[in-house]
Every structure is written in C-alpha cells, then in structure tokens.
Amino acid sequence: MEGVKLELFGKIKKNPIIIEGFPGFGLVSTIVSEFLIDHLNAKPIGKLHTTKIPPIIAIHQGKVIEPLAIFYAEKENIIILRAIASVNKVEWEIAQAMLDLCDKVNGKEIISIEGVGSEITEKKVEPKVFYYSNDDKKKKRFKEIGLKPLDEGIIVGVTGTLLSKQKDAAFLFVESYSNMPDSRAAAKIIKVLDKYLNLNIDYKPLLQKADKFEGKIKDILTKGLKAVEQKEEKESYFG
Amino acid sequence: MEGVKLELFGKIKKNPIIIEGFPGFGLVSTIVSEFLIDHLNAKPIGKLHTTKIPPIIAIHQGKVIEPLAIFYAEKENIIILRAIASVNKVEWEIAQAMLDLCDKVNGKEIISIEGVGSEITEKKVEPKVFYYSNDDKKKKRFKEIGLKPLDEGIIVGVTGTLLSKQKDAAFLFVESYSNMPDSRAAAKIIKVLDKYLNLNIDYKPLLQKADKFEGKIKDILTKGLKAVEQKEEKESYFG
Amino acid sequence: MEGVKLELFGKIKKNPIIIEGFPGFGLVSTIVSEFLIDHLNAKPIGKLHTTKIPPIIAIHQGKVIEPLAIFYAEKENIIILRAIASVNKVEWEIAQAMLDLCDKVNGKEIISIEGVGSEITEKKVEPKVFYYSNDDKKKKRFKEIGLKPLDEGIIVGVTGTLLSKQKDAAFLFVESYSNMPDSRAAAKIIKVLDKYLNLNIDYKPLLQKADKFEGKIKDILTKGLKAVEQKEEKESYFG
Amino acid sequence: MEGVKLELFGKIKKNPIIIEGFPGFGLVSTIVSEFLIDHLNAKPIGKLHTTKIPPIIAIHQGKVIEPLAIFYAEKENIIILRAIASVNKVEWEIAQAMLDLCDKVNGKEIISIEGVGSEITEKKVEPKVFYYSNDDKKKKRFKEIGLKPLDEGIIVGVTGTLLSKQKDAAFLFVESYSNMPDSRAAAKIIKVLDKYLNLNIDYKPLLQKADKFEGKIKDILTKGLKAVEQKEEKESYFG
C-alpha cells in the first residue's frame, strides 16, 4: 500500500462488518454512508491518510467532514467508511487499504456500495439493486432479499479495484443518475442493507432523510467547486 | 520488475506452455485467450498486480473479468494470460513479469499472440498468420504447419517488448483490423494453435464461437468507454 | 513528512503558541503574520525547506522575505509562521510539518488564520470572524470574545489539511476578498487575536498599519508576478 | 546510471574500439552502424535495457532490430552500438551507460558519430566531416586524414551528453539533412572511419550500400510512425 496510510484510534469489537462507498454515480454511496452514520449514531474511529488527494476540507453543520473518514457503530458492530474526496489515481492503493483495514479488525465481511448508470429518468420508477459476490452464502442471501445479480457491467473507481482484489466481498449496485446526487437510489440501498443486516430502519422518513443528506452533499459539492475555482484564481498570484 | 507484481495461487505441473496476448490490433489475442480459456476449461491461478493500470473492471455473464488474469488448463498443461486492460507505459515491466512467470513455473515455452495491420477489408479473404522465433525447432515446426516468417514489421506494446527480451519465444502474428475486434483473425490463430499444440479443437463451431467472444469483448469495450466517460464527468464534481 | 524539512535555529521557551497562516483569500494570514512580527518584534528562528516551491525570493525594505519563515516573539512566547510562497501540491506535507514543529517545541496551541469568501464588497461593512475548534475550552473562549462558529464552509489549502489533521487547534476565519490583499479583514483578525491572547495592541493605528502591510504584500506580489513572467520569457532562451 | 542497465552476453577481446551513434540529424549514425555491422559481420553481444524508451520493436529481413543493441566485430575488435529508438529524456543516463560499457570492456577509445545541420541541399556536393576531441593524438590523426575541427556548434542528444562527460573521445560530425535519412553523409563518415581505423572497405559499392541501409531505416521509421499512430488509436479503446 504505497501512498495511503490507515489510522485507527477507537476500539472495535470482534468481526465487524465494513461498509464502504466512494463517490461514484449519483454519489449514492456517500449519501448512504452519511445516512448510516447518522442513523446508527456511528462515531469516528479512524481515517485514511494520503497526500495524493486534493487539499480540500468541508465543514458542515459545525463539523469537519473528513475526506476519507472511518466511523464505527458499536452496537451494530459496523464500520462505515465515508469518502467525500476524489481519490483519482490512488484507487488501487485505497482498495488495498480497505483490505488492510479488514485484516486489522478481523472484519466479518466488506459491503461495497456503488451506483451504476441507468436509463431511468422518471422520478417515479423505483431503481433496481443488483449484487455481486462469488461467495455462495452471500449470493443466496441476496437472492432471498429479492436482488438480481449484476451480470453485465463496467465498474470504475475504488469499487472496481476492490472487485478485482476481493471477489467474495458483497457488492451492491443501484441504478442511479450519473451526474447528480440521487437520494432515491440511496434510499433503495438503505432498504436493502436494512433487510440484509437487520438494522430496523424506520421506513417512513427514509426518503426525506435521504433527501436531506442529498441536499447536504450537494451543498458541500457546490461550495467545493466554487472553492476550488477561487483557489486556482488565488494561486495565479505568486509562483 | 518495478511496478508489476506476479501472484500465483494455484498448483501447476512441470514445464507448462504459456500463451499470452495483450489487447492489440483487432483485439485478436484477447479473443483467442477467451476462446482457449472456455474451450480448455481453464481455471484462474493467478494475476498480475499493478497500480499503473486504470481502475476499471468488467463484469460479464456474472463473472469478474480481471484486467490481467492468469488461467491454467491442467490437462493440457497450458497457462493462459488474458489481458483486457490497457497496459500503456508499463509494457517493459509487463514483459519482464511474463519472463518471471515463465521462470517461476519452469515454463516449456512462451507463445505470444498479436494482430498486425493488414490491407484486407473483405470478410471472405482468409487472414494470413506469420511467425517469429529465433529458435530453430520452432521455426521448423511453424513451417511444417504452413506459416510464413514475419520478415518485416513494427511490433508495438507488450509483444514488442517481449520480442526484445525473449527472441526464442514463439510469436504468432495474424493479419487483422486495427480498430475493431476481429473474430476471423482470432479463429485463424486458434486453428494454428490447434495444429501446433494438438488441442483437438472442433473446427466447425470455431468461427461462431470466436464471433461470440468478439461480441463479448466488443460489448465490454463499448461499456468501458462509456463508463470512463461517465467517470471523467463525475470527477469534475469535487477536487 | 516527505519533501518538507523543518529547521529551527533559535531558542524557544516552553509551551509557545504557534500562529500560522498561508496565503489564502485576501492574503489575510500573510498580512496578519507580517503585522504580528512587526508589532511583537519577533525574530527569525527557523524555516521550512522544500524544493517543491517556486525559486522566488522577495527583498523588501532591505530584508529577504523568506518563502516559509518561522519567527519568534520571546516575551509573548509566540511562534509565527509567515508564508509568502505558493505551496501548491505540498499542502498535506506542510500541515504535517506544522504538527512536527508543534511537537518539537511542545506547543501550547496552534492558531490558524484563514480568509473565507464573502459577499461583502462595500469597504464600510466590518468583516465577520468565525472560529472552528473541537476543543471545548477554545470554543467557550471564542464565544466570550463574540465570535460565531463556522458552521458551513469549504476550506482549501494548508488550513484545510491542518483542519483534517488537528481538529483541536484554533481556526480563525475572516470574511475577505478572494482576489486582492484585504487589510480590513487582517485588522479584524488582529483585534480578535489581541483579545484572545491579550497582546495589548494599540487599536488606533491598527488599520493604517494593516494598510501598510497590505501595500507591502501587494507590492511583493505584483513584482513577483512580473518576475515570474520575465523568468518564463528568459527560459525560452536555451533548453 | 539510473534507469539504464547494460547487459553483455558475448566475449570481448582486450581494448576494443567502441563506435556509437544515436539517431540524430539525417539518422547518419544509425545508417553508419548498420553498414558497419553488415560489413564487419558483427555479432550481437549485448544491449541497453531501460523501461523509459517506447515499447516499439522493428523486424526487418526476418530479424529483430533491437532498440539499443550492442554488436561486436571480433576480428577488428570493434564494438558497435546501434540505436534505433528515441532516447528522449534519458540522454544523460545513456551516455553514462556508454562510459560504463567502456570501463567494463577496457575500451581503447570511443568514437561517436553525429550529423550536424547543413545548408547543403544539392545532392552533388560532398558533405564535410568535422571532428572534436581534446586528445592530442586523435586531433593529429584526424588532421592527417584531412578533417577540420568542429569549432562552433550546438550538439544535442546523447552525443551532447557524451561530449560533456568524455571529452577525449573521438567525435565525428558530418553535415547532413535534418529531417530525412541521409546515406551520402553516412557514406562519407564510413570513408573517414575506414581511413581512421584501416577497415579496408571496398569504396565502389559504398554509396549503393549506404543507400540500401538508408532505405531500410526509412522503411522501419515509416512503418514505426504508422504503428505508433495505430497504437494510439487502439489505446483509445479501453482505459
């Protein structure tokens, strides 16, 4: 693992589940991780360090949004990695860092969340969720929940590299928009995770909550873009 | 071998033959390796790791298509390297990794498959196959099969670098289209390999099968292009 | 800390306060550090070395303006880092160097100064100052001084990376212009620092002095830009 | 010597002469080395390895043309380095590798061949040859042969870097075209080498032979360009 360092500062019980999602289509995984951290009241227990991501940090509702933060929900024994930064060019190293994390905490399983391109544009149609794993138990479980396997697809980014390195992890793919945060897709994934992990999530306010997190992420991203533009302008000053 | 790491996780008999092909003209070598893996029922026994290839993974017919996978047909004692990813800028290191693989498994010989540009555009004309090797036994054998030596040509990519590093390997070049998957050329190579290695391939369904694999590769590539475009779009989001 | 080296050549008392600011919006932090160095009669005690910043040095009023200099006000036991150079691409390493400095001198606290974008264009409106820290004592103290917490924002550059690495530091953000030195914002920060650190700064000439340093910085930057342009022109000469 | 590795696999007598030429103006040195290898019936005895040259290999008349090959004419005790690849960005390392080769084989002298820009466009005018060396014996010898010293000039590429590192080597410069293989200039250099080294070259067929090698090099280069273009086209496929 060159260029990415794992830091853990909290205590973790045996065999936790690790849920990770890097900003992809519809930013589904970022919205999902935000939702889970909030719902499960997960606490920060670590982060990934790398000098290869942009020097950009968001503050939202008075809290620092770490670019690559690791949270822990003790009761449910779930680790959640929330990524908000672009990890362009370090995807292979980040995937390796996820496996190192799993090794270190003796993780029970890794669940990876990803959006996939979709033809759906109508808001009303419910997005489909697909799974991938070469672990038979997981396959069976996902079928029971009613998911279909992802038979065809091109997976880019950290999810792609993790797919190459750890095929028996659980990969969940949800149809989503490619170029805007998609709370509907995120809500659908949360329903699936609820069934898969028995999280007892209250379904009714789910979409509103996902909407709220979509708004939060959208807000951070819009400001982020503006900040980056201003930074570039500023840098033309000197040197 | 800097930047490329070889991983082998299966058992291999003494002195296997190694067939390798990196995506080149007409993607002939990728189609050929797909065909052989299917026909010989070869199993994954390793892969090449490098952080220098794009973070893109294909899933096809429910299976992960590793970017640089190594398969093994035990009965025929043949190792097949199937490359689907661009190895742009690491060609010299990849060729070295192939030699390291050959050393490690005590390989009998390396057979390299490559397409070469051709003037043929008519579907009906059968593409010609050329060989290169500076090993006299191989030369004799290829002549017996009816191939002509490649006397003039410029070979780019991994095949080029392997040609520089290991001249007594067996290099097979088939005329093919430069800018689209070419199943006809692949089928022709398979016929040659059948004769050279006595693989007992059923000739009749050969072209149909090669067509099928051409379709598969074409499909993966088309989706890959789209995914890369969407990834780039997405990355303009943040940082 | 790869690529950035800390050098200290002066003696420092126990538990100094460290004030740092890298050129950001309105160059507030550079103006502030200039002001403090002058007002507290701080002496050079070190610098940061890196080959990754541009080879550009300013001479002003007969003195070399180091790109990344460390000053020390012995009486007040305050270390001031004054940065004039762009640290583009080494922000993470610079933040780490700041923490290393703090460790080495057993620093009491780090205070980070940053400008943030603002809608204000009228000269008369007083810029607001916000704080961030996850240290409760500091939060309380800043509230007493009358500051509001920064609840929403995107922080770029060294301040952003320091925010990621050391959340219990004291971060001060002042509304400022994005694309020109802003003495008003700097003066406002100095008032806040005066209250926070009891520096006994004479308020009356404050704005004039800040104006003077604004002029100095503006002057250096304007000449810097010109010098860089001439350097580039010259380099087209040979090689 | 970072990034360039010397491999020697043949036996070499004491104190050989080393002739080297990298593709420069008129590709004179490449044509010359081709001619000498053919005329002296030199055999491959080594090569330079580097991952920093393009992955492109030519096959010509059924033989692999190594990008950076070392040949040896045993009877005449002459080592010939034939370079066909661009060594852009590794010129300093390549020059060092030449010196290491000289050290390793206890070389008697290094002779470097280079084309220099010329105003001559008429085919009939015979190109002039200049020399450079700070070794008095060589100077005397070159004067006897009728050459003039190169008093003014800018030497780029490996010859330039070798000139910096080993001033007592023998440098031969011939007027040649900058942008097309120039057999006339090459023939002229061969005449000079013949006199300087007493090679007993049959003058009559010299120009025809040089023409032949010009044709060969031109052919390889034309195909090379086409291959590179096709490679780039192909690479837009995937990743």
Next chain:
Amino acid sequence: MEGVKLELFGKIKKNPIIIEGFPGFGLVSTIVSEFLIDHLNAKPIGKLHTTKIPPIIAIHQGKVIEPLAIFYAEKENIIILRAIASVNKVEWEIAQAMLDLCDKVNGKEIISIEGVGSEITEKKVEPKVFYYSNDDKKKKRFKEIGLKPLDEGIIVGVTGTLLSKQKDAAFLFVESYSNMPDSRAAAKIIKVLDKYLNLNIDYKPLLQKADKFEGKIKDILTKGLKAVEQKEEKESYFG
C-alpha cells in the same frame, strides 16, 4: 542535494572566493563569468552533474562549453561557476550544491551575480549595481565602493534560492535587459568586482571584451534554439 552531484578534479588553495552566476536577466552573470575565466586565465576544476538539465552542449572556438562548469584562477584563488544551461526545476538543489562546494573547499565567501529588470532602454545610461548581504563587513565594503543596497526586488532562479539559504553571501545585482544579452551590465559588474576583489582589470578594453563575450553567448544561444527546434522535429520520427 537530490539530483545534483558536485565533481571537483583540480587542486584548490585554502579559502577561495567563489563567484557564481546562472543565466538570468541579460545573461549578465554568464557574460561576467566568461570574462573572468578569460581574464584570470582560470582552468576547469570541476562541474555539476545532473540528469535534469537538457541534453545540449555548445562547442565554441573549438572548446566544449560545459553546461555547469567550475573554473579556478589559482593566483587570485577564485573559483568561478559558469552556467549556460537552463536549470529550471532544480534551482533549490543547485543552490544547495553551491553551499556544498563552499563547504568542501572551505570557501572564504560566495559572490552571486544577477541581473535585475530595469526601465533603462537607452544604451548611454550607465546601469546601476545594487548589493545584498546581511554580513556587516560586506555591507560596509560595498558602500565604500559606492553601491546601493537592493531594498526592493523579486529574485528568481538559483540566485533567489541561494538568497534564501545563505544570506551572508555577497549578492550583486545589476540593472539589465530582460530578454537579450547585456554586455554593458556585465562590464559594470566587472568594474565592481575589480574594486571589491582588487583584480587589476584593464578598464579600457573592458566594454569591447564584454561585447565580444555577449556576441559569443548570443551566438551560442541562437544556435541552441535552432538545435532544440531541429531536435524536436527529428524526435517526431520514431517513438
């Protein structure tokens, strides 16, 4: 000092003075060093090696002009570094190499020559020379000679980085043209050095000599540009 290596092959007396100048405004320092080497009959005693400068060497009046050469005038005990190559991107390392040289030879002092932008365009007006040093003895001495301190300025390139690293060196700045060799400015610096170091330079032919060296440098640079253009053209050939 990463990437730059110092080589010394001559004998040097104790505590020499080191004069260095890298090609800057008006190429003053290069002209000055040329003049001094000629006038003091200085001999080559070393050079700086780096693979990071362009592979371009000039031959002038039958002599190789090293890109980064070190000369020694034994009688006057003066070391002169003459730089003709662009050291773009290695300025910090070169400055460190200068300090290492000074350490190694137990140098008495470093004198750095640099041109600074000027409004003067009329040939008749005499350019002014400024100094910088934080060493009191040097300051006093320069005042006696009639120089003014450089109070304001932006110094780019190696002189800038040396200014950051060694403030008690002697820095001389002369007003000069930014985009053409300026012999007048060079002559003025030589007058100052003559007074400062008591070199007994014959004033009368000074300007003519400086003019001659201006012509030499101009000539080398013009040819250099042309050579670089031709090199780039040539490189489009292959790979």
